[in-house]
Amino acid sequence: MGENELASSLNLVEKTWEEIVIEMPEDLETTFRQEECIYKAPAGIRNLNGAAYTPQVISIGPFHHDSENLKPMEIQKQRYLKEFCKRLQGQPKEQVLHESLKELLSIIKDREGDIKRCYAASSFQISSEWFPKMILLDAVFIFELFLKSEEYSGDRTMYQDDFIIGKPWLRAAIQRDLILLENQLPFFILEELYNHATSTSYCKATYPPFLDLSCHYFENYGKNRALPGETKQCKPLHFTDLVRYFLAVKHPKLESPGGKQIKNRHRIYHPSHHRDAVHPLLFPLVFHVFAMKNRLELDVRFLEINLHHSA
Numbered sequence: 001m002g003e004n005e006l007a008s009s010l011n012l013v014e015k016t017w018e019e020i021v022i023e024m025p026e027d028l029e030t031t032f033r034q035e036e037c038i039y040k041a042p043a044g045i046r047n048l049n050g051a052a053y054t055p056q057v058i059s060i061g062p063f064h065h066d067s068e069n070l071k072p073m074e075i076q077k078q079r080y081l082k083e084f085c086k087r088l089q090g091q092p093k094e095q096v097l098h099e100s101l102k103e104l105l106s107i108i109k110d111r112e113g114d115i116k117r118c119y120a121a122s123s124f125q126i127s128s129e130w131f132p133k134m135i136l137l138d139a140v141f142i143f144e145l146f147l148k149s150e151e152y153s154g155d156r157t158m159y160q161d162d163f164i165i166g167k168p169w170l171r172a173a174i175q176r177d178l179i180l181l182e183n184q185l186p187f188f189i190l191e192e193l194y195n196h197a198t199s200t201s202y203c204k205a206t207y208p209p210f211l212d213l214s215c216h217y218f219e220n221y222g223k224n225r226a227l228p229g230e231t232k233q234c235k236p237l238h239f240t241d242l243v244r245y246f247l248a249v250k251h252p253k254l255e256s257p258g259g260k261q262i263k264n265r266h267r268i269y270h271p272s273h274h275r276d277a278v279h280p281l282l283f284p285l286v287f288h289v290f291a292m293k294n295r296l297e298l299d300v301r302f303l304e305i306n307l308h309h310s311a
Contacts, residue, residue, distance in 0.1 A: 037237040038063075038184045039120035055177040057170065060138045062124040062131070063182045076163055077137045080144035087147075088203050101136070104193055108132040111189055118186040118237075138185055139193050145174070146213045153216070179218070184238035214242060221246050 040046075040063060041053040059070040088100050108115070109132050116131075126134065145164065149171075152159050159165035164174060177183055194210040197203065207213075211234070221243045236242035 033117050033121070035114070035117040036120055037241070038118050038181065038186070040123060040182050053180060053182055055180055055183045057173045058177050058183075060142070060178065060183045061185050062119065062126050062134065065124075065126065065134060074137075077141040079163065080141045081137060084140050084144040084147075084197075087144075087205065088197065100197060104136055104140075104197060105132050107193060107196060108135050108189065111192070115186055115189055135185065135189065136193075139190055140197075142178070142185070142190060143194055143197070146217050147207065149217055150208070150213060175217070178239050179221070179243050181238075181240045184240060187236045187238050187242070211236075214239065218243055218246065 038061065046053055055064055055067075055070060057070065058073040058076075059065050059067055064070060085100060112128070112132060115135065148159055148162065148165050152165050164170050191210045194213075198205075198207040208216075214236075218239065234242070234245050236245060
């Protein structure tokens with residue numbers, strides 16, 4: 001190759017590289033963030049049964065925020081926002097509404113970067129102006145729903161005319177939607193907002209800790225039900241993670257020294273161990289749990305068993 005041809009090739013490579021660099025986003029990440037814990041189901045899994053990973057009645061968080069099928073519940077979020085503000089008594093109603101919401105929005109804006117880092121990169125597009133409002137509306141809806149559910153469990157005559165509590169089918173559908181991984185808010189921001197809202201000087205009533213409230217709301221999941229006192233050391237990433245905590249027989253540590261993979265933990269689980277099992281010949285399963293930093297990998301396999309039938 002002559003000098004002219006070599007120079008021409010180098011110029012072409014340099015020009016191509018410059019074009020690639022120009023088109024490359026400045027915030028392009030090369031590794032996933034350690035805080036990332038909320039993401040969409042992989043396409044290969046979703047294609048098998050998309051409805052299993054998609055909220056059916058209510059959207060929480062940014063992934064399904066624009067879904068037309070879930071728009072009817074947005075007005076209910078506004079109703080619960082208004083009713084939650086009524087709980088914060090001690091000052092004139094309008095002053096409470098503006099001051100409390102302004103303070104909560106300020107907390108969200110201060111933590112906006114931390115909240116967004118919990119979601120898979122480039123997984124949604126919502127303006128910085130609307131994002132804090134969405135988080136506030138969704139968070140306060142959860143607070144009011146959990147508090148009403150707690151009060152209703154103690155007195156079944158309460159909230160019979162409530163748009164959600166008064167409809168058992170809707171209560172169940174919302175609870176199901178709230179455990180979907182694609183339908184989550186980070187637990188830390190929920191707890192921070194709840195603590196601020198229920199501990200301010202103009203909040204007269206005394207409310208339980210948010211972790212206790214969450215445990216009560218999701219207590220029906222799994223036979224290994226964790227009581228509030230047993231979850232004091234639990235620091236869930238979100239509601240999906242909290243329910244996983246209930247269902248897990250052994251709770252693997254999510255962090256290991258130096259980020260190295262911890263010793264493999266496994267348990268043989270037979271469906272007959274479950275209180276709702278009805279068939280004794282179902283294959284047992286082996287769960288292999290791998291923990292890497294704040295991410296869990298779960299491998300589920302059927303054991304091969306020879307079944308002998310007597311004549």
